[in-house]
Each structure stands twice: as C-alpha cells, then as structure tokens.
Amino acid sequence: MSEGNAKSTDSDDRNGKSVIVDYDVIVLGAGLAGMRAALEAARNGASVAVLSKVHPVRSHSGAAQGGINAAIGEGDSWEIHALDTIKGSDYLADQDAVEIMCSEAPSDIIELEHMGVIFYRAPDGKLGTRAFGGASKARTYFVGDITGQALLYTLYDQLLKSGVKVYEEWFATSLFMVGGECRGVVALDMMNGDLVMLRAKAVFVASGGMGRVYEPSTNALICTGDGIALAYRAGAPVMDMEMVQYHPTTLKGSGFLMTEAARGEGAYLLNSLGERFMEKYAPNMKELASRDVVSRAEWQEIAAGRGIDGCVLLDLRHLGPDVILKKLPQIHEMALDFLSIDMIEQPVPVRPGMHYIMGGVKTDSDARSPVPGLYAAGECACVSVHGGNRLGANSLLDTLVFGRRGGRSAASYVKSVTSLPSDAAGEQFLAAEQKRVQGFMDRPTTGETHAKLRLELGTLMDEKVGVYRDESGLQQALAGVRDLQKRYDTVAVRDKGRIYNQALTFALELGYMLDCAETTIMSALERKESRGAQSRTDYAQRDDANWLKHILVTKRDGQAPAISYVPVTITKWPPQERKY
Amino acid sequence: MEWTVVVGRYSPPGEPQPKGERGAPFAAPYEKAPPKTYQTFKVDLPEHAMVLDALIAVREYQDESLAVRCACRSAICGSCAMWVNGHARLVCTSKLREHTVDGKVTVEAPPSMPIVRDLVCDMTPFWKKNYSVTPWLENKQPIPQGEEYRVPNAAMEELIQEVSCISCGACLMDCESFAVNADFMGPAALAKAYRYTADPRDAQTTDRLDTYSKPSGVWDCTHCYECVQQCPKGVAPLEQILKLRKMAVDAGFTHNAGTRHADAFAESVRDSGRLNELTLMPKSLGLFNIPAQLQSLPAAFNLLRAGKLPPLIHHAIPHVERIKNIFKKIGGRFK
Ligand SMILES: Cc1cc2nc3c(=O)[nH]c(=O)nc-3n(C[C@H](O)[C@H](O)[C@H](O)COP(=O)(O)OP(=O)(O)OC[C@H]3O[C@@H](n4cnc5c(N)ncnc54)[C@H](O)[C@@H]3O)c2cc1C
Numbered sequence: 044m045s046e047g048n049a050k051s052t053d054s055d056d057r058n059g060k061s062v063i064v065d066y067d068v069i070v071l072g073a074g075l076a077g078m079r080a081a082l083e084a085a086r087n088g089a090s091v092a093v094l095s096k097v098h099p100v101r102s103h104s105g106a107a108q109g110g111i112n113a114a115i116g117e118g119d120s121w122e123i124h125a126l127d128t129i130k131g132s133d134y135l136a137d138q139d140a141v142e143i144m145c146s147e148a149p150s151d152i153i154e155l156e157h158m159g160v161i162f163y164r165a166p167d168g169k170l171g172t173r174a175f176g177g178a179s180k181a182r183t184y185f186v187g188d189i190t191g192q193a194l195l196y197t198l199y200d201q202l203l204k205s206g207v208k209v210y211e212e213w214f215a216t217s218l219f220m221v222g223g224e225c226r227g228v229v230a231l232d233m234m235n236g237d238l239v240m241l242r243a244k245a246v247f248v249a250s251g252g253m254g255r256v257y258e259p260s261t262n263a264l265i266c267t268g269d270g271i272a273l274a275y276r277a278g279a280p281v282m283d284m285e286m287v288q289y290h291p292t293t294l295k296g297s298g299f300l301m302t303e304a305a306r307g308e309g310a311y312l313l314n315s316l317g318e319r320f321m322e323k324y325a326p327n328m329k330e331l332a333s334r335d336v337v338s339r340a341e342w343q344e345i346a347a348g349r350g351i352d353g354c355v356l357l358d359l360r361h362l363g364p365d366v367i368l369k370k371l372p373q374i375h376e377m378a379l380d381f382l383s384i385d386m387i388e389q390p391v392p393v394r395p396g397m398h399y400i401m402g403g404v405k406t407d408s409d410a411r412s413p414v415p416g417l418y419a420a421g422e423c424a425c426v427s428v429h430g431g432n433r434l435g436a437n438s439l440l441d442t443l444v445f446g447r448r449g450g451r452s453a454a455s456y457v458k459s460v461t462s463l464p465s466d467a468a469g470e471q472f473l474a475a476e477q478k479r480v481q482g483f484m485d486r487p488t489t490g491e492t493h494a495k496l497r498l499e500l501g502t503l504m505d506e507k508v509g510v511y512r513d514e515s516g517l518q519q520a521l522a523g524v525r526d527l528q529k530r531y532d533t534v535a536v537r538d539k540g541r542i543y544n545q546a547l548t549f550a551l552e553l554g555y556m557l558d559c560a561e562t563t564i565m566s567a568l569e570r571k572e573s574r575g576a577q578s579r580t581d582y583a584q585r586d587d588a589n590w591l592k593h594i595l596v597t598k599r600d601g602q603a604p605a606i607s608y609v610p611v612t613i614t615k616w617p618p619q620e621r622k623y
Numbered sequence: 624m625e626w627t628v629v630v631g632r633y634s635p636p637g638e639p640q641p642k643g644e645r646g647a648p649f650a651a652p653y654e655k656a657p658p659k660t661y662q663t664f665k666v667d668l669p670e671h672a673m674v675l676d677a678l679i680a681v682r683e684y685q686d687e688s689l690a691v692r693c694a695c696r697s698a699i700c701g702s703c704a705m706w707v708n709g710h711a712r713l714v715c716t717s718k719l720r721e722h723t724v725d726g727k728v729t730v731e732a733p734p735s736m737p738i739v740r741d742l743v744c745d746m747t748p749f750w751k752k753n754y755s756v757t758p759w760l761e762n763k764q765p766i767p768q769g770e771e772y773r774v775p776n777a778a779m780e781e782l783i784q785e786v787s788c789i790s791c792g793a794c795l796m797d798c799e800s801f802a803v804n805a806d807f808m809g810p811a812a813l814a815k816a817y818r819y820t821a822d823p824r825d826a827q828t829t830d831r832l833d834t835y836s837k838p839s840g841v842w843d844c845t846h847c848y849e850c851v852q853q854c855p856k857g858v859a860p861l862e863q864i865l866k867l868r869k870m871a872v873d874a875g876f877t878h879n880a881g882t883r884h885a886d887a888f889a890e891s892v893r894d895s896g897r898l899n900e901l902t903l904m905p906k907s908l909g910l911f912n913i914p915a916q917l918q919s920l921p922a923a924f925n926l927l928r929a930g931k932l933p934p935l936i937h938h939a940i941p942h943v944e945r946i947k948n949i950f951k952k953i954g955g956r957f958k
C-alpha cells in the first residue's frame with residue numbers, strides 16, 4: 044500500500060521555533076472548495092498548506108444533503124444545465140462562467156467517483172440521478188441524503204494520501220498584505236493560543252458562507268463569513284451580496300434543513316387547508332420551482348392566514364417508508380430528534396429559512412480576485428454562477444469546479460512570484476496583529492457581549508433583510524448594523540486563558556459578520572428592483588434596462604465602503620421572463 | 624423550565640483555573656486521567672431542549688470561558704461527542720429530558736482521551752488511528768477512461784453504513800479494548816478499513832486484510848458492544864469488524880492470535896463438546912510462543928488462587944459425537 048505522508052497527522056510544522064512558516068499557497072478553509080484547491084495546487088507542483096478553524100471533516104460542506112448536478116445522462120446536455128442555471132439565477136449569472144461550470148461538471152463528477160465517492164447507481168451500474176428544484180432534467184447525483192459528507196470525507200482521504208499539510212483548529216485573524224499584494228495569513232493556533240504567520244506567495248480563501256449573520260439559519264455555527272470579511276478588509280470587492288437565499292423547507296423552531304431532495308423524490312407542500320398550493324404559483328414545476336419562487340409562495344400563504352403556526356407542511360407520507368428510510372434517512376431522523384415527528388406518518392412543519400449566499404468575493408473563472416495573490420472559491424466567492432438565485436445541487440459543483448481551476452491557476456501564479464516579503468515585515472505585521480487581538484482581552488468589561496450582539500444582528504437581518512425587503516426596512520437595518528459596529532468596539536473578552544479560548548474567536552467572528560451584514564444591506568438598498576432572491580415590495584418588478592448588472596462593494600484603507608457596478612456577461616441566452 | 628447541568632471543567636496548569644468542586648480521581652482503567660472540577664449551572668430552556676442547548680446557554684449568558692466544540696447542532700459535523708452521565712454521546716441530539724437523572728445531567732470530556740480544556744478533548748489518537756488504516760481508495764486498474772467504474776448499487780449501499788460515520792469518536796471513547804490497549808486500531812478506523820477493503824474499486828484487498836489482521840487489529844476487539852451502542856449514526860463498527868475478520872480468514876490470514884483463538888475455540892468444542900480453557904491460551908498465542916505464554920502465567924496463578932482456574936482434567940460431554948456431526952454438516956475448516 045502506498046504510504047501517503049505521515050506529516051499530515053502531525054500537529055505542527057514549526058519545530059517549536061519560528062513564528063513564520065513559508066509555503067507557495069496557503070488555503071484558508073478545508074471544506075470542499077479548499078480541499079479541492081489544495082489537492083490541485085499540490086498536483087501542479089506547489090508547496091501547499093491548508094488551515095481550518097475546525098477539523099476538515101467538520102466543515103459545513105458535510106451538511107449538504109441532496110446532491111450535486113451534472114449533465115451526464117442521455118437526453119441531457121451541459122447547455123440545458125446552463126440554461127436552467129441561468130434562468131434560476133434570474134439572468135444575473137455571468138454566462139461565460141456558467142458555461143465553464145456546466146460543461147466541466149461531468150468530468151469533475153467522474154473524477155470524484157474515481158476518488159471513491161459511493162454515488163447511487165442505476166440498475167446498469169452507472170451513476171443514477173434524482174430530480175431537484177429548478178432543473179428540467181433529473182441530473183442530481185447523490186449518496187443517500189449525505190452527499191456533502193460523502194464528498195467531504197473522500198476529499199479528506201485524498202488530502203491525507205497527498206500529504207498536504209493541514210493546520211487543524213487554526214483560526215485566521217487577518218491577511219498579510221504588502222504593497223497591495225496578499226502574501227500570507229495570520230492565524231491563531233487554538234490549542235496553545237499562539238499567533239503565527241503562514242507566509243505564502245498566494246492565499247486561497249475557501250472559508251464558506253455567512254449563514255449565522257441571520258438568525259435562524261440552516262448553517263452551522265461556524266458559518267460566519269470570515270474569509271469574505273478578511274478579503275474585503277484587504278481591499279477585494281465583494282459582489283452580489285444582496286442575493287441571500289432562503290430555503291423553502293427548514294424545520295420549524297430549530298431552522299434545520301429538510302433537503303430539497305424530499306421534494307425531488309415527490310413530497311408535497313400543503314397549506315392549512317390541505318391544498319398543494321404550489322399548483323397555483325408554479326403550475327408546471329410546482330414544488331420543484333426554484334427556491335426563491337417557492338419561498339415567496341410559502342410566505343404569501345402564511346401571510347394570507349393559510350399557514351399553521353407560521354409554517355406550511357411538507358408531506359412525504361405517500362412516498363412510503365422504503366423511500367424515506369433508504370433515500371432520506373437523515374431528515375427522517377432529524378424530524379424525529381427535534382420535533383418528535385415521524386414523517387412516515389405525519390407531515391412536517393417547515394418554513395423559509397436563510398440558507399445560502401450567492402454573493403461573495405468577486406473572482407474570475409480561475410478563482411482570481413482583483414487583489415494580486417488573493418484567490419477565492421466556494422460559497423465565499425462570487426464568480427458569478429448563481430446570480431440572483433442558486434439552484435439546488437449547483438453549489439457543491441461550484442466548489443469543485445472553481446476549487447480545481449483556482450488551485451491550478453494559483454500553482455502557476457506562484458511560479459511568477461520570485462520573493463516573499465522580508466522576515467522583518469512579517470514580524471512587524473504579526474506584532475501589530477498581536478496587539479489588536481490582545482486588545483479584546485485587555486479592554487474593560489462593559490455590558491456588551493459577543494453573544495448578545497450576535498443575536499441582535501441575526502434577528503435584525505432576518506426581519507429586515509429577509510424574503511421581502513423595502514427601503515425603510517433596509518434603512519433601519521443599515522442604521523442598526525452601524526450601531527452594532529459601534530457597540531462591537533466595546534465588547535471585551537472576559538476569558539483570559541490562552542488555550543482554546545473560544546470567547547476570543549467568537550468576538551473576532553462577530554467583527555467579520557458585521558462587515559458581511561453591512562455590505563449585504565448596502566447592496567440590497569442599492570438594487571432598486573426585484574430579481575432572484577431580492578424581492579423589494581417597493582420595486583416589485585425586474586428591471587433589465589437599469590439593473591442587469593452586478594453590484595460591488597469595495598473598501599479601501601480608512602475610507603467608507605464604495606459601491607460600483609460591472610455588467611452581466613451574456614453569451615447565448617438573452618434575458619427572458621421566468622416562469623415555472 | 625429549569626434544568627441543572629453539572630459540567631466537568633479543566634484548564635491546564637498555568638491557565639486561569641475554573642471554579643467548582645474538585646472531583647475524585649477516575650476509577651480504573653482511567654486512573655491516569657487528570658481529575659476535574661465540577662461546576663453546577665441552572666438554565667431555563669424548553670422541555671424538548673438538547674444538552675448542547677444548555678451548554679450554549681451557559682457559555683453565552685453565564686460563563687463565556689466554558690470551552691465546548693460544536694458546529695452543526697444536528698449530528699452532522701461530529702464535533703460534540705463527550706461523556707453524558709458517564710457514556711459517550713453527541714450532546715446536540717441528547718435531550719435534557721432523557722438524560723436528567725436525580726434532577727441533574729453530568730457532562731464532561733471523556734477520561735479515555737487526552738484533555739485540552741473543559742469539554743474539549745484532544746482527538747489526535749482518533750485521527751492517528753484513522754490514518755493508520757490507509758483510509759483512501761487505491762484504485763483498481765485500469766481506471767475507466769472518461770467514465771465511472773460500473774458497480775452494482777448494492778455494492779455501494781453496503782458501504783453507506785460506514786460512510787455515515789461522522790468521526791465523532793464516541794465509539795473510541797467508550798471502547799473497552801482501547802481503554803486497556805492504546806494501540807488498538809479502534810472501532811471507527813476499522814469500520815473505515817472495511818469501507819475501503821469491501822469497495823469493489825479498491826485494488827489492495829489482500830494487503831489491507833494482512834495489515835488489519837496484525838496485532839492491535841481486528842482480532843483485538845473484545846466484542847464489548849460499546850461502539851454499537853454509542854454510535855449516533857448506526858455505523859455499528861463491531862459489525863464491520865466482524866465482516867473484516869471473515870474476509871481475512873477467507874483470504875487465508877489465519878496465522879495470528881485472533882484466528883488461532885477462534886480455531887482453538889472451535890476445535891475444543893468439536894472434540895469435547897465444551898471449551899477447554901487450558902488449551903485455549905497456548906493455542907491462541909501459538910504453541911511454541913513460549914515468551915507470550917509465560918507472560919500469561921501470573922494471570923493463571925491469580926486465577927488458581929481465586930479458585931477460578933478451569934479444571935485441569937478436561938472431560939468431554941456425553942454424546943460428543945453429535946457435536947462432531949454438526950461440525951461435519953457445517954463443513955468448512957473444522958469437519
Ligand atoms: C444544510 C445545508 C445543505 C446543503 N445542501 C446542498 C446540496 O444538497 N447541494 C449543494 O450543491 N449545496 C448544498 N448546500 C450548500 C453547500 O453545502 C455549501 O455552499 C458548500 O458546501 C460550501 O463549501 P465551501 O467549501 O465553500 O465552504 P465550507 O464547507 O463551509 O468550508 C469552510 C471552511 O473554511 C474554514 N474557515 C472559515 N473561517 C475560518 C477562519 N477564520 N480561519 C480558519 N478557517 C476558517 C472552515 O473551518 C471550513 O473548513 C447546503 C448547505 C447547507 C447549509
């Protein structure tokens with residue numbers, strides 16, 4: 044058997060000496076995008092290390108239930124997949140990027156299969172599919188309802204095999220910027236409280252989404268937009284931040300996700316009168332219309348008094364125990380655990396809940412941001428392939444295609460970088476960062492805590508920047524966030540320990556979350572139309588004449604955030620009205 | 624409603640020390656684990672709340688220095704396994720209602736693992752074991768060009784049980800074999816070993832079986848069932864271990880203590896209708912493996928002193944030929 048490289052299980056590469064360690068490429072994040080990028084950069088000859096604030100397999104990619112899209116089957120083609128994606132995006136996606144993603148999807152899925160993913164098979168032994176929302180063909184490949192987990196573990200196993208170094212439970216606090224170029228990451232080693240600089244010729248941000256900016260959300264507690272904020276602070280523009288996806292079926296109370304695969308397998312949505320109300324809103328696709336459409340329909344049913352306790356019902360009973368237990372075991376277990384409901388016998392109360400962000404750090408189709416040395420892919424990036432609304436099972440695909448392309452591109456870029464910033468520059472930067480972080484601990488304790496501010500922020504965002512928005516609500520939200528930013532400066536960390544100080548990392552995360560919230564609200568205020576996930580009651584129509592463009596927010600040192608635009612790239616598919 | 628949570632706390636020397644009452648040292652086999660202090664918190668949470676909800680409430684509103692790993696809150700990320708009333712559990716799906724005994728629920732880092740701080744243990748032993756089983760696909764050649772390996776769905780479904788593993792470590796934390804032998808590969812890693820060995824796309828089946836049959840491998844499991852009971856995802860590691868053992872024996876890996884033990888067991892029953900514990904030990908260790916047999920002598924003397932040594936003269940049960948016939952009917956290696 045091959046040996047792999049035992050180094051990856053060691054805890055440290057520093058030999059207890061230096062506070063600066065050098066690599067060609069540092070990947071910030073060990074979800075699907077990060078691990079895929081790291082593998083590809085290593086294959087292309089770069090020295091690579093990955094850092095992650097949680098062990099790689101704890102990354103939020105593991106929560107993806109439903110599956111991953113690719114047009115492989117007969118009667119399907121990447122063009123149809125692309126059109127579905129573009130239509131789903133409400134024509135805000137950049138069509139050149141979508142073409143790349145959809146045309147390269149089949150080979151990426153096959154490669155995953157070769158790596159060992161145990162995809163569901165059709166009777167002939169080839170890969171089998173299930174139906175998903177917004178897709179005109181069944182092109183979603185899956186492993187039960189643990190697709191993300193199956194992919195995440197397979198990639199982690201491959202990472203072990205490759206010997207790429209992983210810094211587990213290292214928390215990134217800032218990007219090392221020198222002369223406008225990104226040359227490393229400063230991170231906190233949670234196990235001993237050391238602040239260390241990982242110096243590199245390129246930094247690849249793959250830090251995932253920012254779900255916790257909203258309360259409730261389907262996202263894990265670790266999804267706090269860290270990498271988006273770090274890149275934004277380093278001068279990289281963020282794009283499409285107003286496009287926040289609410290998933291139509293999140294569990295009552297806890298907000299956990301009931302995968303779209305349930306509807307893909309044939310589940311119904313019912314109102315309090317027992318009607319399949321989606322027949323009214325989307326006569327053709329019904330429950331499988333795109334997510335923004337279904338979420339709004341639910342919201343309207345609930346607002347019209349046809350909800351039950353603020354929810355509608357997800358009914359799987361007619362699918363029978365076999366389908367439920369074999370293909371959807373995880374959500375069956377979750378409904379049992381959290382609501383004591385057995386979906387074989389009873390429908391489950393669900394409602395729209397914050398789920399995903401289409402926006403993020405602006406990149407090109409090789410994951411390059413406009414900042415030299417800074418790359419991004421996965422949920423934290425915006426290529427943009429999802430535009431105003433992401434189709435289910437397109438996000439895992441996004442992480443893999445652009446993780447791979449970016450990994451290769453970064454490996455080739457680092458060959459052109461001949462030297463790293465000096466040790467002195469590194470130490471100076473590190474000292475300043477040390478002081479800033481220590482500041483949280485040294486501050487006098489006030490009544491403000493990170494937990495309190497977090498909850499206020501999340502509730503505010505869900506109320507004012509959710510499924511429906513309007514000018515006055517957004518203005519209130521912006522004022523609210525600016526106020527929270529002021530109060531944030533007085534939050535003190537009362538835990539003075541060095542080892543595994545989570546109070547400190549939570550406080551740092553809150554800072555990231557506030558940046559993400561601010562740019563989201565600014566963009567939502569700016570876009571004076573309704574498109575995709577942005578539904579403004581005061582501008583109810585889509586307005587292609589004025590708003591067929593992306594909104595960017597950029598922050599330069601010491602200045603207020605500034606808005607700018609870039610046009611949407613249209614290749615073959617001129618914008619049309621969306622009907623499902 | 625009000626719940627009472629007793630939290631086992633620990634900070635390494637040199638760090639600010641938590642409040643609370645000093646606990647007693649742990650009983651064997653965990654006597655080496657550092658003692659903790661126990662602090663009692665009261666939290667107000669709904670009837671259906673989970674133990675993790677209580678810990679988060681403590682951390683957010685009472686004592687922000689409480690360290691606890693968690694991310695998904697729904698049994699997906701595998702972060703939150705720890706001891707709840709002395710058994711390894713995921714706290715995010717353990718209901719307070721079900722775990723409150725005598726008015727309280729006690730949570731702490733498991734003493735079977737090295738501790739970092741409070742409820743956070745060091746999972747390095749777990750990851751090292753995982754790494755030791757070569758946990759990746761060694762592709763069967765040739766790799767199909769531009770298309771997938773064609774395999775029946777049943778072969779993939781067979782592996783999904785292990786692929787459901789979230790690496791929470793609950794199984795290892797309570798594994799009785801691991802408690803006495805830190806080198807034991809352990810339940811989760813061996814389940815993972817089965818996952819790759821049984822994958823029809825893997826080329827290394829025989830090499831793998833050889834490795835896993837070595838000391839500290841599949842034969843070191845004592846069938847205590849803890850891993851089956853504690854696993855929150857139905858992985859049932861012991862079942863995967865038993866499948867591996869069968870594959871290993873079928874592939875001819877019988878030159879190890881484990882298979883010899885099983886063989887001696889079967890031979891004794893075949894020949895006498897009962898278990899001859901005296902010949903079991905030398906046969907398992909290898910008849911000519913004198914040093915290993917000598918090592919087991921003190922144990923034998925202790926048994927003798929306690930009157931628990933099996934009778935020195937081993938009698939066959941009446942009608943032992945019937946047993947022999949059964950063996951003949953089953954066929955295989957013992958007829
Ligand atoms: C419940 C749920 C179900 C989903 N189902 C599907 C589905 O069926 N199909 C689909 O296509 N998509 C699905 N999605 C979306 C998809 O799972 C995610 O968009 C995708 O997995 C994101 O992957 P990623 O690699 O970008 O980030 P993540 O997997 O979130 O990884 C982020 C990484 O960054 C690290 N990190 C973050 N901040 C820091 C820091 N400060 N320092 C160090 N490290 C840091 C984290 O530790 C982690 O390793 C689902 C999402 C959710 C929430």
Ligand code: SF4
Pocket residue numbers: 794797798799800801809810843844845846847848849850851860861864
């Ligand atoms: S059954 Fe075996 S592997 Fe499982 S816990 Fe017991 S000794 Fe460990």
Ligand code: SF4
Pocket residue numbers: 787788789790791792793794795810811814853854855856857858859860
């Ligand atoms: S086998 Fe079960 S208990 Fe063991 S690590 Fe995996 S999920 Fe946890």
Ligand code: FES
Pocket residue numbers: 692693694695696697698699700701702703704713714715716
């Ligand atoms: S918090 Fe993820 S498994 Fe418990």
